Amino acid sequence: MVSANIDVAYVAQLARIHLQPDEKQKLESQLAQILEYVEKLGALDVSGMEPTAHAVPLVNIARPDDLQPSLAHEDALRNAPRQAGGLFIVPKIVE
Amino acid sequence: MDYEAVIGLETHVQLKTRSKMWCGCPNQYGAPPNTHVCPVCLALPGVLPVANEEALRLTLRTGLLLQCEIPARAKFDRKNYFYPDAPKNYQLTQYDQPSTRNGHVEFEFNGTLSRVRITRAHLEEDVGKSTHFERHSGVDFNRAGVPLLEIVTEPDLTSADQTHAYLNALKEILQYGGISDCDMEKGMVRCDVNVSVRPCGTQALGAKIEIKNMNSFSGVRRALEYEIPRQIAAVRRGEKLVQSTRRWDDVAGVTEEMRSKENAHDYRYLPEPDLMPFEPAQDWLDNERASLMELPLARKQRLMREYQLPAGDAEVLKNNRALGDYYEPIARLSKNPKLLANWIINNLQARLVEIMEKEKTEQASLGLEPDEMKFTGLADLKFKPSDLLDLVEMVARGALSSASGQTVLAEMVASGKAPSAIVQSMGLAQVSDAGAIETLCDQAIAQNPNPVADYKAGKEAALNALKGQVMKLSRGKANPAMVGEILQRKLRG
Amino acid sequence: MLNQHTISDLTRRLAQREISAREITQSCLDRIQQVDGRVRAYLSHDPADALAQADAADQTIAREGWNEARPLMGIPVAIKDVLAVRNHPLNCASKILGNYISPYDATAIEKLRAAGAIIHGRLNMDEFAMGSSTENSAFGTTRNPWDLARIPGGSSGGSAAAVAADECIASIGTDTGGSIRQPAALCGCVGLKPTYGRISRFGLVAFASSLDQIGPITKDVRDAALMLKVLSGKDSRDSTSLPDPVPDYPATLSGNIKGLKVGLPREYLVPGLDSEVKKSVDAAVQKLVGLGADVCEVSLPHTDYAVATYYIIATAEASANLARFDGIRYGMRVDGNDPAELYSRTRGAGFGPEVKRRIILGTYVLSSGYYDAYYLRAQKVRTLIRNDFLNAFEKVDVLVTPTTPTAAFKVGEKAENPLQMYLSDIFTISCNLAGICGISVPCGFTSPGNLPIGLQILGPPMGESTLLRVAHAYEQSTDWHKAKPPLQ
Ligand SMILES: [Mg+2]
């Protein structure tokens, strides 16, 4: 395993979560503890082991290319924090 | 030192399905914003994706058309990044186990055959569309979740023109295969272009510069025509290029560096737990392979070989698949396949365009939409393909003049009658009786002393005027070749 | 008092027109009125809507008579605030969903409606089902009806407390690492986590998609069987739902477990196991022997790795699942100068500490350079854990363990130590990793303290019939399930 060093500020930024300084500090020590605990997985020999992504052995689950009703326009926008002209409004996207 | 460009492309193509990739909303362009959305494609709390089997089929079909391997197992992954047009804030895509890989595309370029290796063609989903206002942006999710094929090449291209040719060849294959309509106006095809430069003869790749989100092939060409010299000039100046992302400004005609998104490349791929893997059955693949149509380039080559068509004609019949499909069955029965191609390409196509234009005008005057047109092309012609074959054979053996042939064709289009019946009722049969033509020639010579004198004085062109007179006397029915011959004989003699 | 009765009792009497759905519903509403100010199992509920559904049920029964095909007709079932109910709020006990109203029904809700159930109320939980105590709710902590100073367990704490306090007849919970079984054990109810894929997850707000399962919390095992029959089955909207036919689960409750092989996993004798809990579970095992079961010791050698594996896989999946809560299309929004700022502020203000902790952990284990060491390795260990169970089920029909190492702890006791909290899920977590089924049934009380203790029974994939048969046989030979909390 890798040693448990977590750059909380960087990861929080990746996760788009703003943290207060005290939150960040607390998380640093808690996550260090948790990561130290999960280090134990490093002791296991997993070579040749298939990873399990699903607990059930299904394959080829698909649907026919058929149309289903969409939401009524009002329902689609019903929960929008901000909307105008049928669009979800956000702060200006700059590339 | 001379430099060369190394170019690779990632082309995103919307698949031609009825519904979206994970839900039953319509995959349809042009609806009012946020009317083709449902809990699934809006990523409301609690929803799950279910894969569209037609999108999976079209992906595998594309793989076969691009000569790809079809791995025994494919899966979907979540590509995590936050962006307002991505409803889940992850995109479902195929990361390490794509549906197809390791193929190639062949196409004609500069008179030779180019081959570009295809790294992979994998299935993913489109995002919503943003509109930008002064201080805000607005998002429409109608496009979110539309099935998107990403076709990635190896860095095998070397110039703007060659890249352009590749894109056209790819588009042609996808349209031929019914994979996508590739309508650029509707944003159905978009590409990211990776380009670097290196000294000619070296192998190591230079710093890869990506030009993102190009939505026209000509734009790609122009962007490369700008970007390649820019990079070469920079390297010549001793600048060290670094990997970066640029945008093409079509109006200014320049590429410019994009503000690089922080952490943009830490996508934290994760196998999608909500979708099961896909394992295409062998017999299904065999069937699909058997039902594949011929690739456009192969068709062109075969048309030239089997029917001795000139490259230009074969190109036209390749480009217009319906026209090619109309041509081939009758060409196989024809003694004059070259002439037949000529008639289809020049005369029949002109008639079709005429009818369509007329129909459009009528539709417009009735206030109907273009897609309600009754006449959509070859399939709606009133006469049988074998009638056209008969017509061309008549012309070929001289039973009908080329000009009369045109008249007959127009009547076939209008009434659907067989050409022989039309020739008879209109009295258009060509006169190839030497005696009758001699009489007409004598008449013309007698009536046109000036051209006769001119010809005799050495003006070859004067013969045409006389020929015209004979044709006129015959009301167009005289065999023109015989007229020419007889006139010459008489005037020399 | 009708609210104290089981589904099977009430439906028998409904069928005979002895009682009405309105009376049942009213008795639940009265009880809520009486105790929920203290228990705080419900986040919200709508008495008028519940009574209207009850009246409709009574009219249906009057018109068509009792219909076996609609086995929950007239029964109030309360729902954990993590399932989408059309035109109702859905918050997952989080601030981030703001005033969100779901425009659609979860498949489980549709099935309950089709069976005639009265869908009533939203039950408290740990925010986004992340927690083991319901202390992580943004709307206050639910209390254990047996001791209001204690936690009811979690994350389906509201679901268990509401059933235990007789504020509903049955409830729906969800179980990602024990979130049905653990609160059921701590509140003295029956909690069933079905095989992964048995019940459609469509409409369940995902925490960890490969581990989440919906399941019932009920007053006895027969009710759990009944609810499972209603909820199970293949759903075309959930690619992970299994196509296996749905057995008539209640019909399999024969009471006979003679010759049935029961395995006791050696590794579950952990240092933190409370002696009272151990005593009750040992006694329960003796009971099973008395009923004719063959008991033997088995080994699940990778048990010690389950918690670590779970917290990597669950948090990684959660980090992606919870990315959609961004303030763009729904939920609360804290504005920003650009979208990135809007996201960070909204999510910073909208998520509680445990959710942030898990999203950040999950983001970290997937981030560039760490994927193989954490996530991929955890998936491989998951294979080992699953294989342990599949091997064990070659030899035995079911496994029996304590549901939790201790009875309900005090509110606030573990709140500052997340790792200790995680470790309290040690007996329930492997079941989700392996995708198998499990149930918790009451098996005694601590003394002193009088706190419920749960017996966990685990079965192989799709082994619910056997699981329920064992649980039922045990339950019927005891009186534990009949005890009521001292709550007036
Ligand atoms: Mg892509």
Ligand SMILES: [Zn+2]
């Ligand atoms: Zn949709």
